[in-house]
Amino acid sequence: MTEYKIALVGFGGVNRALAQLIAERNLRWQQELGFGLKIVGVTDLFLGSVIDRNGLDAATLAALPTSKGALAQLPQGSAEAFNESVIKQSGADIIAEATFTNPKDGEPAATFCRWALEAGKHVVTTNKGPIALHAQALKALAKANGVSFEYEGSVMSGTPVLRMARQTLAGSGLVGFEGILNGTSNYVLTRMGEGLGFAEAVAKAQELGYAEADPTADVEGHDVRLKVVILANELLGACLQVSDVACSGISAITREDIERAKASGEHWKLIGAARREADGSVRASVQARLLPGSHPLAGITGATNAIAFETELLGAVTVSGPGAGRIETAFALLSDILAIHTSSHSA
Numbered sequence: 001m002t003e004y005k006i007a008l009v010g011f012g013g014v015n016r017a018l019a020q021l022i023a024e025r026n027l028r029w030q031q032e033l034g035f036g037l038k039i040v041g042v043t044d045l046f047l048g049s050v051i052d053r054n055g056l057d058a059a060t061l062a063a064l065p066t067s068k069g070a071l072a073q074l075p076q077g078s079a080e081a082f083n084e085s086v087i088k089q090s091g092a093d094i095i096a097e098a099t100f101t102n103p104k105d106g107e108p109a110a111t112f113c114r115w116a117l118e119a120g121k122h123v124v125t126t127n128k129g130p131i132a133l134h135a136q137a138l139k140a141l142a143k144a145n146g147v148s149f150e151y152e153g154s155v156m157s158g159t160p161v162l163r164m165a166r167q168t169l170a171g172s173g174l175v176g177f178e179g180i181l182n183g184t185s186n187y188v189l190t191r192m193g194e195g196l197g198f199a200e201a202v203a204k205a206q207e208l209g210y211a212e213a214d215p216t217a218d219v220e221g222h223d224v225r226l227k228v229v230i231l232a233n234e235l236l237g238a239c240l241q242v243s244d245v246a247c248s249g250i251s252a253i254t255r256e257d258i259e260r261a262k263a264s265g266e267h268w269k270l271i272g273a274a275r276r277e278a279d280g281s282v283r284a285s286v287q288a289r290l291l292p293g294s295h296p297l298a299g300i301t302g303a304t305n306a307i308a309f310e311t312e313l314l315g316a317v318t319v320s321g322p323g324a325g326r327i328e329t330a331f332a333l334l335s336d337i338l339a340i341h342t343s344s345h346s347a
């Protein structure tokens with residue numbers, strides 16, 4: 001039986017949900033997937049850090065208070081976040097990176113990934129910053145060190161999109177995509193359509209664990225812009241930078257706009273799209289669009305996301321599922337670990 005030692009960097013909603021899943025499902029995963037997980041380190045800017053090479057109790061971690069320095073309550077724990085030590089010295093095989101997404105330079109998460117890869121550790125991450133801004137360099141570093149760098153949860157949470165498209169749409173002649181790629185903004189638009197105010201709907205999305213640390217990133221389209229860059233570069237072979245993508249959000253849309261649209265059978269949606277043009281260039285955008293009721297993305301509500309891939313051989317292929325959520329995104333980390341396990345056992 002394979003057991004992977006894992007260190008959690010950032011212990012907010014997503015990595016805490018991973019600890020909860022490990023507490024509840026490790027035995028089942030051993031039987032179903034052929035591996036188990038042992039948490040050997042946790043580090044978080046607010047909670048502190050802890051290392052135990054023999055394994056930390058996942059249920060205790062999942063139930064840890066959210067108070068400042070709480071990891072100091074554990075044996076060998078500290079109120080300080082010793083990120084570098086946890087990444088390099090906890091004995092982890094896999095680093096699960098889930099700190100804040102920084103849309104400007106991807107730091108410090110990109111450095112955390114670099115430290116881990118250089119130390120010969122696999123990285124799984126849900127953080128969009130390092131992928132949108134540094135994917136090529138981090139993938140090259142992983143290859144040079146003989147380890148994997150996986151980031152399925154960076155787009156559409158636990159819903160399979162990146163790996164699915166890369167593996168199963170290869171050869172289909174993918175020419176573009178359009179999608180609802182932010183759970184928070186779609187949730188906000190849906191709840192506003194039910195009569196809730198913008199600020200109340202955003203607060204509810206934060207409570208449910210959908211929103212970014214600064215929800216401006218969600219409602220102004222910046223989060224979708226990162227995801228569009230990730231998808232276009234990964235699946236359309238583009239070399240887009242974040243500044244190449246024109247971007248606007250949903251904050252100017254009022255309840256009255258939504259009501260008026262509804263009365264005429266239309267729906268406001270925040271759409272991220274990219275398309276390969278005849279000259280080979282890839283054009284991408286993020287904007288709120290008024291969709292007719294018949295549009296495949298019009299009926300997508302709440303934190304659900306959907307993406308319609310445009311292919312030459314199959315026409316449109318649409319995938320929908322959770323686009324945000326703590327457990328849903330923790331599942332993406334598990335799917336990344338499963339990919340690592342599968343590739344190391346098929347080599």
Ligand SMILES: NC(=O)c1ccc[n+]([C@@H]2O[C@H](COP(=O)([O-])OP(=O)(O)OC[C@H]3O[C@@H](n4cnc5c(N)ncnc54)[C@H](O)[C@@H]3O)[C@@H](O)[C@H]2O)c1
Nearest residue numbers: 010012013014044045046098099100101126127324325329
């Ligand atoms: N929640 C979701 O639905 C979801 C879905 C997909 C992707 N993501 C991404 O996953 C990541 C984690 O999301 P989350 O919901 O758990 O966020 P969160 O805000 O709940 O947790 C992030 C944690 O990282 C810690 N942190 C921040 N900077 C740090 C640093 N320099 N060193 C150590 N710890 C640091 C914070 O203290 C916090 O506890 C984010 O990048 C987010 O964009 C989240």
Ligand SMILES: N[C@@H](CCO)C(=O)O
Nearest residue numbers: 182183184210211212
């Ligand atoms: N804040 C993001 C999390 C998933 O990337 C969203 O609402 O979609």
